[in-house]
Amino acid sequence: MTKAQRLRALPSVDVILRDPQVMALRDTNSVAPITNWARTAVQDCRNQILKDGDNFDAPLTAWIIERILSQSKMDLGQRLQPVINATGVVLHTNLGRSPMSDKAIAAAEQAARYTNVELNLESGRRSKRGERLMNLLAQLTGAEDALVVNNCAAATVLVLQAIASGREVIVSRGQLVEIGGGFRLPDVFRAAGVTLREVGTTNRTYLSDYESAINEATGAIIRVHRSNFQLAGFVAEPNIDELVLIDRPESVAVIDDLGSGCVSDLSPYGLHEPNVLESIRSGADVSLFSGDKLFGGPQAGILVGKRRWIEKLRRSPIMRALRVDKLTLAALEATTEIHLAGDALTELPTLRMITMPADQIKSRCETLLSQFDQQQPIELVPCESQVGGGSIPGSSLASFGLRLTGYPAHRLAQRLREGPPAIQARVNDDSVLIDLRTVADNELNPLAEGIRSAMLRTMPIQPTGTSPE
Ligand SMILES: *Cc1c(COP(=O)(O)O)cnc(C)c1O
Secondary structure, eight states, rough: OOHHHHHHHOOOHHHHTTHHHHGGGTSSOOHHHHHHHHHHHHHHHHHHHHHHHGGOSHHHHOOOOOOOOHHHHHHHHSSSEEEEESSSSSSGGGGGGGGOOOOHHHHHHTTTOOOOOTTTTTTBBBBBBTTTHHHHHHHHTTOOOEEESOOOHHHHHHHHHHHHHSSSSEEGGGGGOOEEEEEEEEHHHHTEEEEEEEESSSSBBHHHHHHHHTTTEEEEEEOOOOOOOOOOOBBOOOHHHHHTSSOOTOOOOEEEEEESOOOOGGGGGGGOBBBBHHHHHOOOOOEEEEEESOOSSOOEEEEOOOOHHHHHHHHHHTHHHHHOOHHHHHHHHHHHHHTTTTOOHOOOOHHHHOOOOOOHHHHHHHHHHTTTTTTTEEEEEEEEOOOSSSSSSSEEEEEEEEOSSSSSSHHHHHHHHHHSSSEEEETTTTTEEEEEEGOOOGHHHHHHHHHHHHTTTOOOOOOOOOOOO
């Protein structure tokens, strides 16, 4: 066929939409996206013919349908749905960081309808949004006041902009970090309209470096926690309790960007992370941290500190653009109450998983293993989980998991992801590892079902020496 003949033979969108394979997509999709994929696929096919001219000799209808099916698969994979986290990474950024507690989920669900977010039911008057939560956060951390914004990145921009815009902010060279997802401190400084005043060296910064950098243009000193890497060896830097003692004008704030924001004592578990309560006790003017890292709540940026500084942030014109919605307020309020009640390690899934003893995970593995028959290529193995999500860098937690062998690992992992249920596992040395630290007890049955189904849909590796028939 010539190019012109092929263009004439191009099926219409209507014809494509009547194809049985395309019709079947209606089970899981509405009509609009299917029509859209069909239109795009026909157009792509036309472009391919025009470009490739006489060399493009694929059967047109089959080529178009293939593209539609792959589009619908991509769409299905992007659709937000529950995922069983079998990676052993507790704060998994791609899986939404901290899973919320049952109480926080219930609170967010209630708030999704009408709720008294700006109304005091007692007085009948308008109340300040989130006022009760701010009091709870202050109480929990020992701070005078608190403020909540969309995430810790927003909190960083707000604090720099409101306190030091047009002025200099002093930071140690060893703390000019990139958090991930393109969040790099020097860029944030620029966006907030402050001048970066780097002091010290990559590995060593002294109190005197900060002191000699202070001048009339100084707006703040910031300490940034290295949340996702470690600096070891010949290193030194002042702690926050030393930084707050630096002789400085009243207008210069000391800001502590803690990142993961731990309010619990995890040292009995061998985990050491800067603590919000200690930061406030040291006398930091403003401490900021994420709501969905070790705090175990929804995505949020929490700022706590001295009243005069928090009040200044609250009055910033950009505050309104950064404020959180009622779902976040409700979930965060429930999470904060759990911390205040001293129930964090039992009621917050994140902390429960991080502190779960390995032998408990091992018996969970045994329960799961008992659901498979012995011929299946599954074995119980020790492994290491991670806290993840930009907190406690380098930490690994002794854990147990199930190793699935006998299948091409990446293919099996893909089948597990496709589900249902969607299961995100780890691929290690040509095998798939299911780390049970991050799997809840009520997910064990669906997980077993999902593994069985994924194995059935994956072609096993042929033992060497035998050839497939
Ligand atoms: C994670 C982190 C942030 C960003 O927090 P988000 O809540 O993800 O915006 C900022 N600073 C530090 C030190 C962090 O660890």
